[in-house]
Amino acid sequence: MTQDARRGRRVTVVLAALVLLTGAALVALTVSRSGGPARDGPEAGFARDMSAHHAQAVRMSFIVRDRTDDRDVRLLAYDIISTQSAQIGMMTAWLDEWGLPKTDPAGPMRWMSGHGGHPGASAAMPGMATRERLTDLEKASGRAAEVLYLRLMAAHHRGGVAMAEAVLARTDHDRVRRLARTMVEGQRSEITLMNEMLRRRGGPAA
Amino acid sequence: MSKSARNKDARKPKDALTQRETPWGAIAFFTLIGLVATVAIGYAFMQSRPSSADGSASIAGMVIKDDLGRNHTSSPVDYANNPPMGGDHDSAWQNCNGRVYDTPLRNENAVHSLEHGAVWITYRPGLAAAQLDALKAKVTGTDYTFLSPYPSLDAPIALSAWGRQIKLQDASDKRADEFLRAFVKGPQTPEPGAPCDGAKDTP
Numbered sequence: 448m449t450q451d452a453r454r455g456r457r458v459t460v461v462l463a464a465l466v467l468l469t470g471a472a473l474v475a476l477t478v479s480r481s482g483g484p485a486r487d488g489p490e491a492g493f494a495r496d497m498s499a500h501h502a503q504a505v506r507m508s509f510i511v512r513d514r515t516d517d518r519d520v521r522l523l524a525y526d527i528i529s530t531q532s533a534q535i536g537m538m539t540a541w542l543d544e545w546g547l548p549k550t551d552p553a554g555p556m557r558w559m560s561g562h563g564g565h566p567g568a569s570a571a572m573p574g575m576a577t578r579e580r581l582t583d584l585e586k587a588s589g590r591a592a593e594v595l596y597l598r599l600m601a602a603h604h605r606g607g608v609a610m611a612e613a614v615l616a617r618t619d620h621d622r623v624r625r626l627a628r629t630m631v632e633g634q635r636s637e638i639t640l641m642n643e644m645l646r647r648r649g650g651p652a653a
Numbered sequence: 654m655s656k657s658a659r660n661k662d663a664r665k666p667k668d669a670l671t672q673r674e675t676p677w678g679a680i681a682f683f684t685l686i687g688l689v690a691t692v693a694i695g696y697a698f699m700q701s702r703p704s705s706a707d708g709s710a711s712i713a714g715m716v717i718k719d720d721l722g723r724n725h726t727s728s729p730v731d732y733a734n735n736p737p738m739g740g741d742h743d744s745a746w747q748n749c750n751g752r753v754y755d756t757p758l759r760n761e762n763a764v765h766s767l768e769h770g771a772v773w774i775t776y777r778p779g780l781a782a783a784q785l786d787a788l789k790a791k792v793t794g795t796d797y798t799f800l801s802p803y804p805s806l807d808a809p810i811a812l813s814a815w816g817r818q819i820k821l822q823d824a825s826d827k828r829a830d831e832f833l834r835a836f837v838k839g840p841q842t843p844e845p846g847a848p849c850d851g852a853k854d855t856p
């Protein structure tokens with residue numbers, strides 16, 4: 448083999464290595480880009496369902512603020528409205544960033560059950576109050592409204608904690624885990640607080 | 654290859670020192686690399702375009718309308734589309750948190766819900782019971798949607814979001830789910846984050 452031919456081969460090898468490296472980099476980039484949460488994965492399902500769950504907590508809290516003058520209950524409701532509204536915004540921003548839909552027409556909670564959803568079974572979301580209970584709350588006033596609100600919200604929070612724990616068991620996504628952990632801790636301590644408030648109002652703990 | 658060319662080849666001296674062979678190996682190698690790169694780039698490109706969250710998501714038969722009015726008014730509004738898909742509206746939105754209404758709604762309230770990111774599903778009265786049940790199930794399970802009959806509808810079913818509308822013959826049409834995925838709280842929403850409850854709760 449001549450020196451020319453050998454040099455030519457060496458150039459070919461170097462070029463080939465460069466092209467291979469570029470290709471590998473491209474593939475890596477593609478994989479990392481498509482590695483975001485999936486449309487039907489636990490992160491997206493949690494973001495969608497918890498948004499709907501939070502929206503009802505906000506609604507109930509607004510109702511009770513219209514139905515009682517009690518400072519403690521109104522302050523707790525104010526806290527829940529502000530916190531959960533902001534969290535809905537965070538979860539909506541995740542879905543925006545991931546380029547994923549804000550709804551799943553196949554029904555809620557599929558990410559938790561792992562099998563086909565039951566369209567129309569939004570009651571399957573744990574802790575959600577029925578429309579009838581919300582109407583009761585809208586009609587109640589004073590002490591009765593406070594007690595009903597505290598009972599509904601304690602149950603609502605317990606459902607929320609279960610959902611947050613479910614996503615913690617299913618994802619390694621940092622931001623999702625961080626928010627879910629704060630929900631578990633925050634809502635647990637509010638359940639304790641609400642049970643105390645219920646006792647002070649002569650109602651049984653929820 | 655012509656006969657003369659082959660003869661010419663045959664006459665070429667077979668000298669290993671001077672012969673320049675066609676580098677088939679290298680050609681195959683680079684072709685393969687090129688293909689891989691093309692596929693990778695194409696795939697990355699497809700991935701980087703989220704079709705579902707794209708405001709201009711195109712669904713066959715969908716009507717798009719821009720520059721819709723957004724003023725609040727307590728008087729009746731003469732809408733250009735039937736059902737309306739945006740425009741001036743009442744200050745109270747129709748509750749749209751997965752609500753099924755059995756009687757027609759006031760346009761002016763429903764349009765306000767579209768502004769909040771809801772999809773309004775309307776049907777022509779007389780829709781087959783199985784189809785109506787399918788629509789009810791869909792709406793009950795989906796926050797930021799609401800369902801009501803619409804007597805003057807010129808199709809069995811219509812789905813409307815702010816500035817987006819599609820009319821369907823059948824509730825099982827796949828475009829219904831596509832429309833919901835694209836536009837429930839979708840990028841067309843003029844007021845993202847606005848609520849679907851706390852306002853008008855009856856037709």
